Amino acid sequence: MSTQPFDLVIRADRAVVDGAERPASVGVRRGRVAEIGPRDADWSAAAEVVLADDEVLIPGMVDTHVHVNEPGRTEWEGFASATRAALRGGTTTIVDMPLNSLPPTTTVDALEIKQKAADGQCFVDVGFWGGAVPGNVEDLLPLHDAGVFGFKCFLIDSGVPEFPPLSPKQLREHMRRTALIGALMIVHAESAAEIDAAPTVPGPRYADFVASRPDASEVSAIKVVIDTMRETGSRAHILHLSSAEALPLIRDAKREGLPLTVETCPHYLSFTAEAIRDGSTAHKCCPPIRSSENQTRLWKALADGTIDCVVSDHSPSTADLKTDDFQTAWGGVASVQVALAAVWTGARERGHGLADVVRWMSERSAQVAGLQHKGGIRVGADADLVAFAPDEVTHVTAAGLEHKNPVTAYDELDLTGVARRVWLRGNEISTERADGRFLERGEA
Ligand SMILES: [Zn+2]
Known part of the structure; x- marks a missing residue:
């Protein structure tokens, strides 16, 4: 006692x-x-x-892949709306991506500008990724010292001009530096050569869009990342894995002992290419949502630990950018609020328990980012807790979600599982008061 x-x-x-x-x-x-x-x-x-009898106490989810877009593209999304959405969905920690905001978080000055913009508007705890772009190798250590959780880079066009991709040679230079400072490199792994060689058919047909971003592009980029890890000794993390074709490569790298981790996203586990309606660019993201056979393999890879975690890649825009042409529409699925319910809905259909979902969406995601005091109900951890009703069904409407623009791939779907009450560091929180704080790498 x-x-x-x-x-x-x-x-x-x-x-x-x-x-x-x-x-x-x-x-x-x-x-x-x-x-x-x-x-x-x-x-x-x-x-x-x-x-209550129908509630389960779980830790808050840790969503390490959120594009808040503020400042600079605040009409797409902002800290208040994104973190309110997170809270309502049972997510108590987000880590913000370095791009789509202006300036992108590729220098300490830019990080400070972003933190100033976020100040007082965070309803859950918020950490920040830094960006790795051509020419900013010397910014990595200062950003690391300023508390970012690691560095994001692209190996292909990012969709915004101010955040250019790294060439394989530049990736090597940046990863030599992340190895030196002990930082994690997180990679958007699609390579341009396979995409350039694929047929590009503009228009609303989803099948044309998938064909324009082939599996081979993910496989080839992931191979570059693994080779570069071996060469530099740096840790690396594959963002938003879609293609199951890359799983053997990932299994081999892990078996070899390379410090490689991998995430996938709720949309790859919830939707299939066969079922996406033509013109439904709310489902457009890169890499794309692939076949149902591919999806089955992703679920298996989650179950066996080849894929470490599931995070939202919440990347909204204004509705007008979601035109019905898959080639030009903005790529990104708005999902920070529905992520837990979406994954739980799919997981229970496949016989997984809530403890599995907690492992994928809280424990492992926190570990990947190095959030030592998040990601589980354990002595010494932050008391980030959720009263989750795993059998309650909600009908999702885009307009009913807290994120800024009423567009989501989950519009008009029924999802199972509701976060009824949420505690952040021991205090019950609501969308009325911004109780979140900034997180820094290395805090224990
Ligand atoms: Zn993203």
């Missing part, structure tokens, strides 16, 4: 702790999980919450 009262105790018949579901009480002190005990532990606390 504890001698000191807790600030908060949450009791649940079902809680995801240590990779499994069990009855538990979670005692919180000064924003951290101080103790985990039996459901009816004889503890005293300033406040006590007992979850």
